Amino acid sequence: MIYIGTAMLLLIMALNSCTKDDSPVAAYYEANGLLIPAGFPIPAIPEGNEITRERVELGRRLFFDKALSRDFSTSCASCHLPTHAFSDTVAISPGVEGRLGFRNSPPLLNVAYFSSFMEEGGVASLEQQVLAPIQDHNEFDFNILLIADRMKQDSSYVNSSLAAYDREPDPYVITRAIACYERTLIGGQSDYDRYTSQQQLSAMSDAAIRGMELFNSRELACSNCHSGFLFTDESFRNTGLYEAYADSGRARLTYLPSDRGLFKVPSLRNVTLTAPYMHNGGFPSLESVIDHYASGGFEHENKDPLIQGFSLSESQKQDLLAFLAALEHQEL
Ligand code: HEC
Ligand code: HEC
Structure with missing residues (x-):
């Protein structure tokens, strides 16, 4: 019963913030046709990674780019399919060389709202989470510095990185841009x-x-x-x-x-x-x-x-x- 009370309260607070909020976050969502659904609060955005169109676009490109994996075989989207609320259709998704981990790929739709990540809740932010699949032996089995090197060989990536964060591709840019993109994956139209x-x-x-x-x-x-x-x-x-x-x-x-x-x-x-x-x-x-x-x-x-x-x-x-x-x- 207590939980139902909290849910109602959240709903009311959210409805209020929806109609009144003119924060840059709400403005970004609105300007990009990503209206925050009625009943949903504005997601909390960490200081320094405010949502901008350049950042989201860079993050989206990285999310779908197989160059993030050692052998160019796997992207984030290989296991987080947009058609399935960004989860996968198999019990355990294969990473590089078909290697299997031990957990099911969770959906990423609405991940902007979580306060901890992974099944045990050991990761505190989306930015930090990006490092996990990159280093995981069963996922990308790679190194974020080498991803930055690959990006630097592509002038369009360098330009996007400068436009988004005013710096060349590096771990700062990669983790933040992907997190920014993930925060736009909001679904509340059911x-x-x-x-x-x-x-x-x-x-x-x-x-x-x-x-x-x-x-x-x-x-x-x-x-x-x-x-x-x-x-x-x-x-x-x-x-x-x-x-x-x-x-x-x-x-x-x-x-x-x-x-x-x-x-x-x-x-x-x-x-x-x-x-x-x-x-x-x-x-x-x-x-x-x-x-x-x-x-x-x-x-x-x-x-x-x-x-x-x-x-x-x-x-x-x-x-x-x-x-x-x-x-x-x-x-x-
Ligand atoms: C005690 C808390 C609790 C209760 C009560 C509970 N759940 Fe769950 N539910 C969980 C947890 C924790 C998991 C994930 C378990 C795991 O992955 O091993 C889960 C998983 C699920 C899943 C799978 C979701 C997914 O994406 O894999 C569904 C569906 C679900 N619950 C529906 C229900 C329904 C329907 C009821 C009532 C009949 C219910 N749950 C009652 C805690 C609960
Ligand atoms: C090989 C498949 C695979 C790839 C590639 C992969 N993921 Fe995942 N992802 C998973 C699995 C499995 C989990 C659950 C892990 C756990 O709980 O330990 C997960 C968990 C997550 C979570 C936590 C969600 C939550 O609810 O706690 C986020 C966020 C995420 N992945 C984003 C990404 C991003 C961003 C990339 C690319 C940089 C990526 N994933 C690449 C399989 C994958």
């Missing part, structure tokens, strides 16, 4: 948004409305963790996926036994586009995710007390699926 923030009461089907009630119900408890305008409270929880987790989740960062098997609560926006699911892509479909929650999961010393199991009729399950589908972003 049937759910039209229904709640824009009061178009026909935007959601009756089935989806019944599904929303189930989602918010005490028995299913989904909205206790998947709360707020992004449907995540950004906490770390153990959902009882395994008796013994191969990936220890948040404990990789904290080394605390009580953090074993805890993962960041993911946003459920666009979840119909981001299969397969969970940190390792272990569930192929939303049906299988719901079956997991209904079963109450496996016993684990850290399993969250909210994961208790419940029973749903087939038509209630379809309602819940209809609600999740109503969270899909649609360009208007």
Whole structure:
């Protein structure tokens, strides 16, 4: 219940800021047809990396450029597909030489709003996050200084870099430009948004409305963790996926036994586009995710007390699926 209160408050604050805000951030979004959706706050932008058209364009080019990887085989977009809310369609995405990591590629749509990144939450900013795939043996297996060298051999990159940050390509420019681009990936035009923030009461089907009630119900408890305008409270929880987790989740960062098997609560926006699911892509479909929650999961010393199991009729399950589908972003 507390979470629903917070969500409402956020919504009201956001609606206010939407109509009144004339900050440079809002102005940038507006000037580029990227209106911040009703119900969404203005993203926080770190000092020194204000959004400008030159920076976003440079970041976009880098995001899609395979020259960021050692062997020119992989770009950020190889694993974060624009057609899938910037996630991937396979459980584990291949990096250079087809090497596989151990986690599922998360969607990047609305990543501007997160306060920590990666499953264990160990990365504090989008700028910092850019270094992870570059150095990762299973992703780009490369070195950011060598990426800057490659860019310097291309005069259009040098010119864009000077225009964006008034300096030649270097790690400062690469990390900031990509982060700037990622902050423009905002999606809040779903049937759910039209229904709640824009009061178009026909935007959601009756089935989806019944599904929303189930989602918010005490028995299913989904909205206790998947709360707020992004449907995540950004906490770390153990959902009882395994008796013994191969990936220890948040404990990789904290080394605390009580953090074993805890993962960041993911946003459920666009979840119909981001299969397969969970940190390792272990569930192929939303049906299988719901079956997991209904079963109450496996016993684990850290399993969250909210994961208790419940029973749903087939038509209630379809309602819940209809609600999740109503969270899909649609360009208007
Ligand atoms: C080989 C596939 C692959 C490539 C290439 C890749 N990523 Fe990722 N990305 C992932 C995976 C897997 C994760 C989850 C990692 C984790 O939690 O440990 C991730 C996580 C992220 C996150 C954190 C999202 C969140 O919700 O916490 C961001 C941001 C991100 N990637 C951006 C990028 C950018 C920018 C690039 C290019 C510079 C890139 N990725 C390249 C697979 C990839
Ligand atoms: C105790 C907090 C909690 C509750 C309650 C909860 N979830 Fe989750 N949910 C999570 C966490 C944490 C994950 C990620 C787990 C992982 O990756 O191992 C997750 C993952 C998911 C995913 C997969 C998303 C993706 O992109 O991989 C879906 C879908 C989902 N939950 C829907 C629901 C629904 C529907 C309910 C109610 C029946 C629910 N959740 C209840 C915490 C919770």
